[in-house]
Amino acid sequence: MTVRHHTHAIRRSTFTVAGLAAALSLAGCGLEPAGSFVPAAAPGSIQAIEGLPASAAITITSKNYTEALILGKMAVLAAKVAGFQVTDMSNVPGSVAVRELMLNGDVDFVWDYTGTGWLAYLGNEAGIPGERPQYEAVRDADLKNGITWLEPAKLNNTYAFAVKASAVPELNGITKLSEIKDLPLSERSFCVESEFNSRQDGFKPMLEEYDLTLGSADGVNPSNVKILDTGTIYEATARGSCNFGEVFATDGRIVALDLVVLEDDRAFFPAYNVAPVVRSETLKKYPQLQQIFAQISSKLTNSQQQTLNSRVDVDGEEPAFVAFDWMQAEGLITVPVK
Numbered sequence: 432m433t434v435r436h437h438t439h440a441i442r443r444s445t446f447t448v449a450g451l452a453a454a455l456s457l458a459g460c461g462l463e464p465a466g467s468f469v470p471a472a473a474p475g476s477i478q479a480i481e482g483l484p485a486s487a488a489i490t491i492t493s494k495n496y497t498e499a500l501i502l503g504k505m506a507v508l509a510a511k512v513a514g515f516q517v518t519d520m521s522n523v524p525g526s527v528a529v530r531e532l533m534l535n536g537d538v539d540f541v542w543d544y545t546g547t548g549w550l551a552y553l554g555n556e557a558g559i560p561g562e563r564p565q566y567e568a569v570r571d572a573d574l575k576n577g578i579t580w581l582e583p584a585k586l587n588n589t590y591a592f593a594v595k596a597s598a599v600p601e602l603n604g605i606t607k608l609s610e611i612k613d614l615p616l617s618e619r620s621f622c623v624e625s626e627f628n629s630r631q632d633g634f635k636p637m638l639e640e641y642d643l644t645l646g647s648a649d650g651v652n653p654s655n656v657k658i659l660d661t662g663t664i665y666e667a668t669a670r671g672s673c674n675f676g677e678v679f680a681t682d683g684r685i686v687a688l689d690l691v692v693l694e695d696d697r698a699f700f701p702a703y704n705v706a707p708v709v710r711s712e713t714l715k716k717y718p719q720l721q722q723i724f725a726q727i728s729s730k731l732t733n734s735q736q737q738t739l740n741s742r743v744d745v746d747g748e749e750p751a752f753v754a755f756d757w758m759q760a761e762g763l764i765t766v767p768v769k
Contacts, residue, residue: 435446468518470752471508472764478725481717483514489713489720492538497743498588498681498736499752502542502705505727510540511674512764513723522549526551533578539713540720542596545569545583546703558701562587565702579714581721583706584731590700591680595669595691603675607696611675612642619643621656622664623675634677640699665690681733683741692733705731718745730761 481489489510503521510517517608520538525531530552531695532538545562548569559565562583570580592608599605602614611619627633634656635645644650657673668676669688678685680692680703707724714720739757742748756763 444555455735467507467521468718469504469519470755471767472512472755472758473767474507474512475759475762475764477509477512477723479512479514480717483717483719486516487514487717488516488518488709488718489540489717490518490538491540492523492529492532492690493541494526495522495524497683497740499542500737500750501743501754502731504751505758506540506707506724508758508764509723509727509756510720513719515717531533533708533710534576535712536710536712538709541708542705543580543708544588544705545580546589546701547613548573548580548708560698562702562704566704566706574711577711579709579711580725581707581709582728584728586681586705586733586736587703588679588681588705588733588736589695589703591676591692591695592621592675593665593668593685594675595671596689598671598674598707599691606691607688607694607695608637608699609696610639610693614693614730616649616652618674619651620657620673620675621651622657622659622667622676624661624664625658627677628630628658640697643669681740683739683744685735686737686741720736724745726763727758730763 462672491503491506491510493499500521503519507517507519507521520532523532526543526547527543529538533541545566546558549558549565549572553572555570559568566580573580579766594602594605602618603610605611605614612640623634637652638645645656646653655673658666659667663679664676665682666683667686668675668690670677675693676690678690678692684690685692687767705728706729707720709720709724737755739753742753743750755764760768
């Protein structure tokens with residue numbers, strides 16, 4: 432089965448020429464953008480690197496949406512605790528802009544997604560089935576560009592379908608996409624965005640992968656498909672306007688609205704595991720970075736990230752404080768002793 436290509440990373444943080452120019456300008460003059468603050472932290476399981484020169488420096492960037500900002504602040508905190516002088520280039524507008532900063536050597540580190548690397552950066556037309564094979568493919572291919580993808584997290588922010596938790600018992604206790612076909616025709620109702628609905632690798636092929644056909648008597652009735660803006664799908668699903676809403680797997684609204692993500696048990700959607708991405712020359716100079724970021728990656732999961740994203744998007748907290756609280760709770764860092 433061919434895993435389908437989608438463009439969620441690019442779509443969710445749109446590249447602009449002005450955004451890239453501004454980011455490059457900041458990097459060139461040594462300034463940090465607004466929002467570079469993180470709370471003071473002390474070592475926990477992440478320790479200061481023994482013998483690290485006082486002049487050791489690293490520049491960390493992130494994209495400009497909630498999850499990227501939280502992960503970026505985790506990286507900044509970790510690097511500072513390890514003893515680096517850190518330039519925080521968080522909040523860069525767009526995946527393409529971040530990629531250019533990495534390739535040009537203006538930044539050293541970013542959290543990025545395996546599917547984004549393979550499809551958007553390296554220009555492949557289709558993903559590779561399986562999370563591990565997808566990671567290994569992008570890791571191996573990007574080495575020639577001077578970019579090293581370290582071990583990925585379990586966190587996989589791909590497309591998904593979610594259902595209102597309170598409706599699950601009424602839907603035969605559904606947990607997997609393959610179980611939709613076992614529901615009565617009237618219960619096979621969907622909320623999807625227009626792009627996903629119309630793409631050749633989108634809604635209709637997904638239904639077919641799960642033994643359903645749009646418009647057939649025993650498939651999905653077109654009248655049971657609502658085309659909505661991305662941001663309204665979560666609310667519509669929670670209200671019961673449809674049973675199954677198209678979502679991003681780690682979106683904070685999944686937690687806030689008490690939705691449950693169904694398992695993509697036939698691996699239709701490409702893998703978008705998040706991984707620490709470092710310029711190879713930086714990693715050669717400071718190989719300890721691999722172990723530092725591995726401590727964070729090993730703890731990142733979809734459910735954990737949904738909760739953290741919700742604290743920002745729903746509760747209005749600052750990404751830096753959310754990152755600090757989680758890292759402290761996990762023992763990665765501690766509060767400095769006054």
